Amino acid sequence: MRRMMSRPLFWPLAALLLLLVANGLFNPGFLSLQWRDGHLYGNLIDIANRAAPLALVAMGMTLVIAVRGLDISVGAVMAIAATVAAWTITRLGAGNNGSGLLPLFAAFGAALGAATLCGLWNGLLVSKLGMQPIVATLILMVAGRGLAQLISDGQILTIYYAPYAYLGKGFLLGLPFALFVVAVIFIALQLLLNRTALGLFVRAIGENPRAAHMAGVRATTITPALYVFCGFSAGLAGLLVSSNVASADANNAGQLFELDAILAVALGGGALAGGRFSLAGSLVGTLIIQALATTIYSIGIPPQVTLMVKAVLVIAVLLLQAPRFRSQVMSLLRRPARRSA
Amino acid sequence: MSVVSGSARSSWYASLARTPGTLSLLVTVSLFVALSLAGGIRYSGFLAPQVFMNLLIDNAFLLVVAVGMTFVILTGGIDLSVGAVVAFTTVLLATLVQQHGWHPLLAMPLALLIGAAFGASMGLMIQRYRLQPFVVTLAGMFLARGAATLISVESIGIDNGFQAALAGARIPLGGGTFLSAGAAASVVVVIVATIVARYTQFGRTVYAIGGNETSAALMGLPVGHTIIRVYALSGFCAAFAGVLYTVYMLSGYSLHATGLELDAIAAVVIGGTLLSGGIGQIPGTFFGVLVLGLIQTLIVFDGTLSSWWTRIVIGFLLLAFCLLQRLLLSRKALQ
Numbered sequence: 015m016r017r018m019m020s021r022p023l024f025w026p027l028a029a030l031l032l033l034l035v036a037n038g039l040f041n042p043g044f045l046s047l048q049w050r051d052g053h054l055y056g057n058l059i060d061i062a063n064r065a066a067p068l069a070l071v072a073m074g075m076t077l078v079i080a081v082r083g084l085d086i087s088v089g090a091v092m093a094i095a096a097t098v099a100a101w102t103i104t105r106l107g108a109g110n111n112g113s114g115l116l117p118l119f120a121a122f123g124a125a126l127g128a129a130t131l132c133g134l135w136n137g138l139l140v141s142k143l144g145m146q147p148i149v150a151t152l153i154l155m156v157a158g159r160g161l162a163q164l165i166s167d168g169q170i171l172t173i174y175y176a177p178y179a180y181l182g183k184g185f186l187l188g189l190p191f192a193l194f195v196v197a198v199i200f201i202a203l204q205l206l207l208n209r210t211a212l213g214l215f216v217r218a219i220g221e222n223p224r225a226a227h228m229a230g231v232r233a234t235t236i237t238p239a240l241y242v243f244c245g246f247s248a249g250l251a252g253l254l255v256s257s258n259v260a261s262a263d264a265n266n267a268g269q270l271f272e273l274d275a276i277l278a279v280a281l282g283g284g285a286l287a288g289g290r291f292s293l294a295g296s297l298v299g300t301l302i303i304q305a306l307a308t309t310i311y312s313i314g315i316p317p318q319v320t321l322m323v324k325a326v327l328v329i330a331v332l333l334l335q336a337p338r339f340r341s342q343v344m345s346l347l348r349r350p351a352r353r354s355a
Numbered sequence: 356m357s358v359v360s361g362s363a364r365s366s367w368y369a370s371l372a373r374t375p376g377t378l379s380l381l382v383t384v385s386l387f388v389a390l391s392l393a394g395g396i397r398y399s400g401f402l403a404p405q406v407f408m409n410l411l412i413d414n415a416f417l418l419v420v421a422v423g424m425t426f427v428i429l430t431g432g433i434d435l436s437v438g439a440v441v442a443f444t445t446v447l448l449a450t451l452v453q454q455h456g457w458h459p460l461l462a463m464p465l466a467l468l469i470g471a472a473f474g475a476s477m478g479l480m481i482q483r484y485r486l487q488p489f490v491v492t493l494a495g496m497f498l499a500r501g502a503a504t505l506i507s508v509e510s511i512g513i514d515n516g517f518q519a520a521l522a523g524a525r526i527p528l529g530g531g532t533f534l535s536a537g538a539a540a541s542v543v544v545v546i547v548a549t550i551v552a553r554y555t556q557f558g559r560t561v562y563a564i565g566g567n568e569t570s571a572a573l574m575g576l577p578v579g580h581t582i583i584r585v586y587a588l589s590g591f592c593a594a595f596a597g598v599l600y601t602v603y604m605l606s607g608y609s610l611h612a613t614g615l616e617l618d619a620i621a622a623v624v625i626g627g628t629l630l631s632g633g634i635g636q637i638p639g640t641f642f643g644v645l646v647l648g649l650i651q652t653l654i655v656f657d658g659t660l661s662s663w664w665t666r667i668v669i670g671f672l673l674l675a676f677c678l679l680q681r682l683l684l685s686r687k688a689l690q
Contacts, residue, residue, distance in 0.1 A: 084489070145677055150490060153677070156617055162661035264516020273493055286490055308646050318508065318609075322501030328494040329480070336484040354453065 026282050026298040033305045034058070040313060053146065054188045057308065065304035066192035067092075067251035069297055071271050073199060074244030076296040079279050081219045081237050083140060085244045088275060090158025091132045092252030092268030096204035097162040099125035099253055103178060104339035105210030118177045125250045128224030133245020134154070137238030143294040155272070162264035169263045192254050196297075203293055216240070220288035258289040274303055277324060282333050378683060379627025379676075380639045386625075387642050390649045398656040404532045410648040411534060415541035416441065416596040416603065418644045420615060421622040422548045422591025425640045426585050428623050429552075430564045431632030432481065432488035434586065436495035437593040438469055442608070443503040444597025449511035449607025452518065459517050467594045473499065474590020478583035492586075496616070504607035510608035513601070522602050537599040544595070549637040561585060565632025585649035621669050622647050625676050629684070646672070 037057075038045040047056035071088050078085045099121040106117040132154060139150035173179075184191040207213035218226040219233045226233060251271070256262045280286055282295025282303050304323070310320050333339045370506035395402040413420070420437045427434045444466045451462040477495045481488050513519075525533040534542075552558040560581045572578045601607060626643025628635025650668050654660045 053647060139674075143678070143681060145681070146630055148676060149624070149673075151622065152617065153670050153673045156621065156673060157667050160663040160666030160670065163661070164667065168661055168663065273497070276490065276493065280490070286487060316505070316508075318504035320501075321497045321504070325494040325497035325501060328490065328497070332486050332490060332494075333480075333484060336486060339484050 023283070023295055023298065025290065026295050026302065027299075029281070030298055030305060033309060037305070037309050037312070041129050044312070049188070051094070052188060053185045059190065061246075061301065061304045061308050063190040063192055064308075065300045066190070066196050067254045068274055068278060068303065069196045069272065069300040070199060070247045070251040070254070071275040071284075072267075072295055072296045073203060074240075074247035074301050074332060075275040076279050076282070076284055076291050076293055077203075077216065077240045078147070078244045079276070079284060079286060080216050080291035081240055082223065083237065083241065084276075085136060085151045085241065085248075086272045087132065087151040087154035087158055088138060088244065088251075089268035089271040090155050090162070090256060091245050091248040091270060093159055093162040093262075093264050093266075094132060094165075095129040095249035095252030096256035096262035096267045097166045097171065097264045098128045099178070099256060100173050101165050101233055103173055103175050104171060113206040115177060117175060121178065122253065125253055126246060129245045129249020129252065130242055131245070132240065133242040133248075136245065137241030137267065140241060141234050141237045150333065162267075166264045168264075170264075173256070173260050173262070178257050180257070182254045182256075192258075198252070200293060200297065207293070208337060212236070215220065216291070217289060220285075220291070260312065274324075277328055278303055280328060280335075285335070286332075292293040297348050316328060361406070374385065379679065380636055380642070382676075382679060383625060383627050383639055383642045383646065384584070384662040387646050387649065390646065390653065393626075394649070394653050394656060398653075401652075401656055404530060406652065408528070408532050408534055408538070410645055410652065411538040413542065413651075414644050414648040415535070415537040416600040416612070417615065417618055417647070418641065419544050419596040419599060420591050421619045421640045421644050422637060423469075423545055424553070424591035424616075424619045425623050425626070425628055425635060425637055426548075426561055427488075427589045428620070428628050428630060429561050429632055429635055430582060430585050432582070433492065433620070433630075434474075434477075434589045434593075435489060435491060435492040436473075436499055437476065437589065437596075437619055438612045439496040439499035439503070440473065440590060440593035441600055441612040441615055442610065443499040443506075444470060444594045445601045445604070445607040445611050446503040446609055447607070448598065448601045449513050450506055452515050453511055453513050453607075456550070459521070463598050466598060467591060470594020470597070471587045471591040474593070475583055475587035477590070478586030481586065482579050482582040500654050501610060501640060506609075507607070508609065509611075510606055515668045516653040518602060518605060522605055526653075535603075537602055540554045540599065544592070545637060545641050557581060557584065561634060565634070567633075597627070609656050619667075621673050624680075625672055627676075627680075629680055646684075 028104030032081070034045065044057050047054055047058060049055075059218070071092070075085060075088065100251050102121040105119060136151050136154060139145045139153070140147050143150075180191060181195070182192060186194055207216065215226070215231045215236055218229065219236060223233060245343050246269075248268070252268060255267055272324045276286070277290075278299035279296050283299075284291045284293055284295060305326075306323060307317075307320050310317060358533055389680060391402065391407075397401030400406075412649050420441065422638060424434055424437060447466050447469070447583065448459070449461050451457040451465070452459050473495065477491050479490050480486050521536055524536040526536065527533045552561065560576045560578070563576055564578055564581060568578060597612075604611065622643035623635070623640050624630060624643070625646055626635070628639060628640070648678065650672075654665055654668075655660065
């Protein structure tokens with residue numbers, strides 16, 4: 015038991031299970047899954063599906079935070095990607111009357127290209143110019159939505175193009191397609207980080223940048239690459255969101271995603287000061303956030319409470335990570351025990 | 356060239372280069388003057404004195420928030436909760452005055468107290484448990500916005516006579532120009548803050564912490580207390596800005612002032628304060644806010660440019676000033 019408890023994924027998973035079981039007790043139908051029209055339906059699938067965009071953003075954020083960085087521009091990048099995709103589709107005159115798949119790939123290419131460029135921009139500011147990450151990405155956070163509105167001319171762009179909807183609403187093998195997108199990225203990252211030395215390098219840069227530099231780890235290449243990936247994953251998330259609602263809103267797409275992504279990393283056990291990170295943990299953190307939101311909706315508490323619950327969660331997780339708080343709690347717990355002995 | 360020129364010239368240049376804060380301030384002021392002149396040349400009526408008074412009237416709350424933010428950033432921290440605290444204050448005031456019949460003069464001090472206490476508790480967590488300021492204040496932002504929506508989801512209009520009189524109050528400055536009560540209050544805040552930053556022990560400790568926290572502690576300065584007080588001050592300023600905002604808008608709404616924290620940070624940076632702490636001035640922030648306001652006014656005067664250009668220009672200015680700061684710092688490091 016003790017060994018199980020010391021595994022890094024134990025606490026996040028326990029929290030998620032507790033949340034789901036508590037829901038199952040209040041609402042017996044909550045955990046059930048149904049097979050209908052060749053699709054799997056149920057609250058669990060729904061939570062996973064809704065969490066998909068955040069999961070993508072959180073994976074990028076995990077890696078950036080692991081090297082002592084931060085990317086608060088992800089929400090703006092999502093808005094840019096969504097707008098670019100919608101703009102491309104409108105430009106190519108794609109409608110429902112079968113104009114082939116060319117507009118689809120053009121939209122993906124343009125949107126992901128733009129998002130990757132955003133990531134590269136952030137990476138260069140942080141790594142080449144040595145700006146603080148929060149400041150460097152603040153620039154894009156402020157200007158990004160302005161750029162997105164410039165492309166959309168301040169309008170909410172509606173997408174009338176059936177193939178585009180598949181990304182966010184389609185099903186593959188009975189499961190939402192978005193889950194496969196997340197799975198592919200996750201597995202690719204795991205292979206890249208664990209089968210090559212990259213994971214070790216990332217950890218080294220986060221634990222001690224100077225020592226990593228002395229040891230010959232090329233932080234000036236790795237750090238921008240991670241920001242590029244963060245931009246790319248945010249772009250992908252933007253595509254998922256816009257495909258799901260069949261429109262692109264430059265002003266509101268991806269609003270507050272930067273905060274939720276940071277929260278997911280913290281909940282998953284990643285150290286916000288860099289070094290320790292866990293992609294699987296961040297995914298669990300994402301699921302916790304979505305499960306919490308769904309729970310609050312389903313038991314009829316006003317949804318505004320979600321914000322406060324998230325705030326309390328962040329503070330609790332941070333305090334539990336803080337060495338001084340731990341030792342204070344420990345000494346409080348030990349004192350009565352000593353008295354009774 | 357500096358070798359050939361007289362010693363007097365090279366010495367003022369050297370003293371400017373040694374204090375990057377002053378040089379940044381000069382750049383900000385020149386930018387403000389240049390923007391005003393450009394506006395004056397392109398648009399008729401742009402240089403009317405009242406246009407500049409309106410800058411203060413429309414940005415009074417941003418100015419007060421940015422002053423609090425300057426102190427926080429001078430210590431090397433950041434406060435992302437300010438916009439949410441402004442929103443919370445507007446909702447609290449509107450509810451107390453409109454629905455519970457409190458007198459505004461009773462509700463306002465309560466709001467200020469809550470803001471300061473809220474900031475102090477965030478400062479306590481940052482200082483005692485060594486948590487990162489951006490995460491703690493992020494949580495604070497969630498908490499304050501959540502609390503605001505919990506009190507009321509709807510926007511609450513205020514028709515209290517005293518509030519309305521305060522909103523309509525005009526302080527004539529001669530020549531047909533005037534300031535609102537809120538704008539005058541914000542100018543007072545700037546003056547007081549400048550004096551506090553320059554001439555009090557608290558102010559000097561703030562600069563010392565930003566320069567090097569360990570050295571400040573070794574010098575025997577009250578580092579811990581000062582950090583907590585800085586966040587309390589920022590919370591107080593945000594609540595004060597909330598009071599000004601309530602008077603300005605005559606309503607309380609949980610979605611008021613979204614993204615205000617970004618504008619405040621931008622104003623502080625454009626005003627020449629270094630985000631790594633230790634260097635910067637309150638007057639710089641004053642001009643930073645004016646530059647932001649001027650950009651907005653320019654876009655309004657132009658009429659053909661869309662509002663999103665504001666965001667893009669502010670982003671560009673942020674970039675330019677961050678680059679300028681790096682340049683000044685690297686030159687300082689070389690000396």
